[in-house]
Amino acid sequence: MGVALAVGPVTGRTPGSIELLGVTKRFLTPSGASMTALRDVDMVIAPGQFCAVVGPTGCGKSTTLTLVSGLDRPSAGTVRVGGQPVEGIPKGVGFVFQNDALLPWKTVLGNVLLGPMFRGLPRKEAEARGREWLQVVGLADFASHHPHQLSGGMRKRVSLAAALINEPSILLMDEPFGALDVQTKAIMSNELLALWEQTRPSVIFVTHDLEEAIGLADRVVVMTAGPGTVKAVYDIDLPRPRGAVQEIRFEHRFLELHQQIWESLRSEVGRAYARTAAIPGAVGGQA
Amino acid sequence: MTDDAKLTAQSAASASGHAAADAGSIAAEAMRRRRRRRVLTYAGRLITLALIVGGWQVLTDVKIVDAFFFGSPVGIVNRLIDWAEHGTAYGSLWEQIWITIEEALLGFVAGVVSGVVFGVALGEFRYLADVLGPYIKVVNALPRIVLGSIFIIWLGLGMSSKVVLAAVLVFFVVFFNAFQGVRDVDRNLVANARILGASRLQITRHVVFPSALTWIIASLHVSLGFSIIGAIVGEFLGAQKGLGLVIATAQNTFDANGVFAAMLVIGILALSAEALMAQLERRLLSWRPPSSAEIADAAVA
Numbered sequence: 001m002g003v004a005l006a007v008g009p010v011t012g013r014t015p016g017s018i019e020l021l022g023v024t025k026r027f028l029t030p031s032g033a034s035m036t037a038l039r040d041v042d043m044v045i046a047p048g049q050f051c052a053v054v055g056p057t058g059c060g061k062s063t064t065l066t067l068v069s070g071l072d073r074p075s076a077g078t079v080r081v082g083g084q085p086v087e088g089i090p091k092g093v094g095f096v097f098q099n100d101a102l103l104p105w106k107t108v109l110g111n112v113l114l115g116p117m118f119r120g121l122p123r124k125e126a127e128a129r130g131r132e133w134l135q136v137v138g139l140a141d142f143a144s145h146h147p148h149q150l151s152g153g154m155r156k157r158v159s160l161a162a163a164l165i166n167e168p169s170i171l172l173m174d175e176p177f178g179a180l181d182v183q184t185k186a187i188m189s190n191e192l193l194a195l196w197e198q199t200r201p202s203v204i205f206v207t208h209d210l211e212e213a214i215g216l217a218d219r220v221v222v223m224t225a226g227p228g229t230v231k232a233v234y235d236i237d238l239p240r241p242r243g244a245v246q247e248i249r250f251e252h253r254f255l256e257l258h259q260q261i262w263e264s265l266r267s268e269v270g271r272a273y274a275r276t277a278a279i280p281g282a283v284g285g286q287a
Numbered sequence: 288m289t290d291d292a293k294l295t296a297q298s299a300a301s302a303s304g305h306a307a308a309d310a311g312s313i314a315a316e317a318m319r320r321r322r323r324r325r326v327l328t329y330a331g332r333l334i335t336l337a338l339i340v341g342g343w344q345v346l347t348d349v350k351i352v353d354a355f356f357f358g359s360p361v362g363i364v365n366r367l368i369d370w371a372e373h374g375t376a377y378g379s380l381w382e383q384i385w386i387t388i389e390e391a392l393l394g395f396v397a398g399v400v401s402g403v404v405f406g407v408a409l410g411e412f413r414y415l416a417d418v419l420g421p422y423i424k425v426v427n428a429l430p431r432i433v434l435g436s437i438f439i440i441w442l443g444l445g446m447s448s449k450v451v452l453a454a455v456l457v458f459f460v461v462f463f464n465a466f467q468g469v470r471d472v473d474r475n476l477v478a479n480a481r482i483l484g485a486s487r488l489q490i491t492r493h494v495v496f497p498s499a500l501t502w503i504i505a506s507l508h509v510s511l512g513f514s515i516i517g518a519i520v521g522e523f524l525g526a527q528k529g530l531g532l533v534i535a536t537a538q539n540t541f542d543a544n545g546v547f548a549a550m551l552v553i554g555i556l557a558l559s560a561e562a563l564m565a566q567l568e569r570r571l572l573s574w575r576p577p578s579s580a581e582i583a584d585a586a587v588a
Contacts, residue, residue, distance in 0.1 A: 071478050089481055101479035105497045105574040114493070118485040148576040166483065 015082045015092060016047035016169035016202045018068055023077035025063050036227035037063045041077070043221060043230060047169070050196060050203045052213035054265060055223030055231075056272030061206040063228070065172045068204065069093050081170060094168030094201070098175040100159040102147040108158050109134065109143040115166040133161040136195070153184040157191070164195060171201040175208065189216060189245040197241060210265060214238075214257055215245040222264050225272035232264045358543035366548040376536060377528050384552060387518050387530040390446050394453020395514035402458045402510075403503060406465025410499070411491060416466075427459050432520055439525045449526065453517030457510040464506035468499025501575075504568050511560050519553065 025038040037060040045051045053061050066072040067079050070089040081090040102111045113130035117123070134140045137157040147155055156176065163171065176192075177185045193216060196203060207213050213220050220234045238253060248254055340360045346352045347359040354362060370380040377383065409416040435452045442448035472495050480494050522531025530549050537545030 066478075069478075069482055071481065089484070093482060095479065095482045097475055097479060099475060101473075101475045103476060103494065103497070105500075114480065114485075115483040118480065118483050118489055146574045148574075162483070 017080075017082055018043070018045040018170060018202060018204065019078075019080040020044075020064070020067070021078050021080070023064075023067060023074045023079060025060065025067060025072070026075045038067075038074075039227040039229045041229055045202050045204065045219075047202055048200045049219060050205065050217045051219045051221060052205045052207060052217035053221045053223060054207060054210055054213050054261070055228060056225045056265075056269045057208070057276075058226045058272060059223045059268070060226060060228030061223060062174050065095070065174050065204060065206060068170070069095055069172055090170075092166075092169040094163035094166060094171045096159050096163050096171070096173045096176040098178050100147070100155045102155060102158060102162070104147050107144050107146055108139060108150070111147065111158055112161045112165055114162060119166070129165060130161075133165045137161045137191070151184075152180050153188060156180065156184075156188055160192065160195065164199065167199065168201050171196075171203045173203065173205045175206055177212070178208065185212070186244075186246045192216070193242055193245070210258060210262060211249055212245070214254060214261065215242065215248055220261055222261060222268070225268045225275065231268065232261075234261050354543075355541070356543055358547045362544040363547045363551065366542075366544040367551070370548065375533050377532060380552075383528060383530050383533055384556070386446065386528045387515070387522065387553075388556065390449040390518035390521070390529065391453055391514040393446075393450045394517050395457055395511060397450065397454040398457025398510060398514065399461050399503075399507065401454070402461025402506075403465045405458075406462045406503075407469055407491065407496060407499065410466045410469025411495065423462070427463075431455055431459070435517075435521050435524045438521070444525050444527050449518045449521030449529070449531075452521040453514040456513040456517040460506050460510040460513060461503060464502040465499055468502030469495055471502065472498045501572065504571055507568070508561070508564055511564050512557060515553065515557055515560065 020041050020043040023038055023041045024036065027035045027037055029035050041060075041064065043051075043064070053064065055061050063072070067074050068081060068086065070081075070086045070093070073086075079086045081093065084090070103114070106114075109127065109130050112133055113126040116126035116129050121129070131140065131143065134143055137160060139154060139157055139161070142150065142154065147158065150158065159176070177188050180188060189212060203217075205213070205216060210220075214236055217236055220236060222231045222234070223229065224231045234257065236257060238248060238251070238257075242248055343357075344360045347354040347357060347362075367380075374380060375383055409419060431452075434455055435448070438448040438451045442451060476494050476498070477490055480490050485493065518529065519531035519534070522529035523535050526532045530553055534546055534549045537543075537549065
C-alpha cells in the first residue's frame with residue numbers, strides 16, 4: 001500500500017472532479033528568462049476527495065491551484081474541472097488564500113455575501129444567506145465588525161464562510177492556515193473537517209505541513225523541488241470522521257504514514273534547501 | 288485554614304487591592320499629565336501669536352518699520368471692518384468671498400470627478416494608459432498657472448475661466464493618485480473576487496475603486512487647497528469679482544493692509560475647508576484601523 005500513482009482519467013461530467021494531464025507551466029522572469037514552475041504534472045482528484053499537496057518551497061504547489069481555478073493557463077497539457085477543460089473561471093470553484101483575501105472596507109457580513117451578490121442574488125436573500133453562514137462558522141455576533149477588528153483565526157473563518165457560501169463543488173486552499181499560530185491552526189483544521197464533511201466538496205489543500213496534510217486528507221501528493229512534478233501519491237486510510245486532528249497524530253497508523261511520506265518528501269526538501277542556500281553537496285542530505 | 292494559608296490569602300487580597308489602586312492612580316496621573324500638556328500647548332500658541340502680532344504693531348507704532356509698506360495689525364482689522372460695513376470697490380465683502388468659494392468648489396468638484404474617472408479608467412485599461420501617458424506627462428510638466436491666461440482669453444473675465452483653472456489644478460493631483468491607487472490594488476483581492484464570480488465592472492466597483500479611495504482621499508486634502516489657489520490666481524489674472532481681484536486692486540493702490548486683510552480671509556477659508564475635509568475623510572475611511580500616527584495624535588490631544 002502507499003504509493004498509488006496517477007489513476008486513469010475520470011469519465012463523464014462529474015461536477016467536482018479535477019484532472020491535470022501532462023501540465024507544464026512556464027513563467028517569464030523579469031530578466032526575460034523562462035522559468036519552469038510545473039513540469040508534466042498528472043493529478044486526478046475524484047469528486048468529494050480531500051487531497052493534500054505537499055512539497056518544498058517553490059515547487060509550484062500554488063501554481064497548480066491557480067491553474068485549476070482558471071486564474072492562469074497552463075503552458076502545455078490540459079486541466080479539466082468537472083470533465084470540462086478549464087477556460088476562464090470554472091463554475092463551482094471556491095478558493096481560500098493564505099492571506100485572507102477579505103475586503104478591509106467591508107464588514108464581516110459584507111465580505112461573506114460577496115459571492116451571492118456577484119452572482120446576482122437580490123440583496124435581501126444574499127444577506128440572509130450571509131447571516132446563515134456566519135452562524136455556521138460561529139461569527140454571528142461579529143457581522144458588523146470590520147476585518148481588522150478580528151483575530152487571525154476569526155478572519156480565517158470569515159474567509160471560509162465567504163468561499164463556502166457559493167456551495168463550491170471544488171475547494172482550493174493555498175496554505176490557508178499557514179499564518180496562524182499552532183493552537184488556532186489545530187482548531188481551524190477541526191472546523192474545516194466538520195464543514196467539509198457536511199458539504200463534501202473536492203479539496204486541493206496545499207501545505208508545507210505534513211502532519212496537517214495527513215490529518216486532513218484522503219490522499220497526499222508529494223511534489224518534487226522545482227520544477228514541480230508529482231513524485232508520489234499516498235492514500236491515507238485513516239478512518240473518518242477523523243475527530244480531533246491533534247489527537248490522531250499519536251495513532252500508530254498515522255505515524256507509519258508520516259514516516260513513509262516524510263521519507264519521500266525529505267530528499268526534495270533537502271534539494272530545495274540546498275538550492276536556496278547554495279550549499280554544494282547538501283543535495284538529498286539530512287533535512 | 289492553617290496560619291500559613293491565611294497569611295498568603297491575606298497578602299494576595301492586599302496585593303490585588305494595591306493593583307486596583309495603582310491602576311486608578313496611573314489613569315488619573317496620565318489624565319492629569321495629558322491635560323497639563325494641552326494647557327501648555329495652547330498657552331504657547333497664544334504667546335507666539337501675541338508676540339508676532341504685538342511685535343508687528345509695536346514696530347510700526349514706533350516707526351521702525353513703515354506701516355505704509357508693511358501694514359499693521361490694527362490697520363488690517365480696520366480695513367476688514369471697513370469692507371464688512373461699506374463693501375469693497377466691487378460690491379460687498381461677502382459677495383467677493385462667496386464668488387471665490389463658488390469658483391473653488393465648482394473647480395474642485397469638476398477636477399475630482401474627472402480626475403477619478405480618468406485615473407481609474409487609465410489604471411484599469413493598460414492600453415489607454417500606454418497611449419495617453421506621455422501627453423499627460425507633458426501637460427503635467429507645464430507650470431499650470433500659465434494656463435490661466437489662456438482660459439481668460441477663451442472664456443473671458445467671468446467665473447468660468449477661474450472654475451476651469453481650479454479644475455485643471457485639481458485634476459492632475461487627483462488623477463495621479465487615482466491611477467496609482469488602481470495600480471496598487473492587492474492582486475489577491477481581485478483574484479478572490481473573480482473566483483467568487485464578479486464581473487469586470489463588479490470588480491472595479493467593489494474592489495478596485497474602494498481600494499484606490501484611500502489614495503484618492505489623501506489627494507483631496509492637497510487638491511482642495513489647489514482649487515482655492517486656482518480660483519484666486521484666476522481672479523488675479525483678470526476678473527470682475529472675487530477675493531483675488533480685491534488683492535490685485537489693493538496691490539495696485541499700494542494698500543498693504545488691504546492685501547493682508549484679504550490674505551487673512553483666504554486663510555480662514557482654507558482652514559475651514561481643511562477641517563471639513565478631515566471630517567469627510569474620517570467618515571469615508573472609518574473602516575480603517577487607526578494608524579500609529581493617529582494613535583500618537585490622540586495621545587497628545
